[in-house]
Amino acid sequence: MLDMLGNLIKSIRTKKHMTKTSIAKQIGVDTGYLTHIENGDRKPTVKVLQEICNAIDVPYQKFFAAYNHKIPQEAIDYEIFKHTAEDRILLVDDINDLHFMKCPPGLNSVSFGIRLNDDSMDKIYDKYSYVFVDFGAPIKPQDIGLFYYNGQILVRRLFIYGKNHISLYPDNPKYPKIRVKEKDTFYIIGKIVQ
Incomplete structure (x- = not known):
């Protein structure tokens, strides 16, 4: 590493x-x-x-x-750094819907939590549950991450085939797998740590 x-x-x-x-x-x-x-x-x-x-x-x-x-060596092999959003900042659209909670034990690297609005990752997370994001943490294939994809914020599992073939997989088969194309706007926001 x-x-x-x-x-x-x-x-x-x-x-x-x-x-x-x-x-x-x-x-x-x-x-x-x-x-x-x-x-x-x-x-x-x-x-x-x-x-x-x-x-x-x-x-x-x-x-x-x-x-x-x-x-992780896999992140280097697959050139994950091409997709970091290092010069971007997150914007909050609805300031009236912010909440704070005590940091869960063992999650001191967490930057923020986000509530899921669908059941795309239903094998691990329930719809409307919170997931915790380590903003900017290294992510490797098969990790679950928070991604920006063509105007959407998604929680998905990362798969990489070769250096240029990135896919985002939901756990729930009723949602489509996403194959990221070169013309797409795609950023890795962070790694889901719980």
Whole structure:
């Protein structure tokens, strides 16, 4: 397993066609230090991590979520980082429907809970039950995750065939399997942890 934080920084930096040298110069660190961070050999301080996020123009909260996570080899093999929503933020449409609850024991990595509005995952979760999301956590094939797909927020099981064939499977057969196409708008929001 590799360090998720370094891999995430490298992935975003290369997507944005930025060099380590330009980022290092902008934030006032040595290029070698940035290389060590990307390779997972060093952990940046909170201040340096925030400066890296400013330099690559992404919200830093996701990077804090990734700070101590390791990436499963499958996630690397299937290039899951192509589908992270690192430069996106969640928007809440109905502020009158927010609730708070005490964090369930053993779920201290949870970022938020979301109520299911269908029975698509009925083998594990009942309709209208809450699932808990670790925002930005690494996800690998067959994990259940929260996904954005063409304007919909879905809880589904992730399947990957080869590097470019992503499918989202419901547990309930009355719902269709979704094959994500290149023209689709698709993001991995987080991993369901309960």
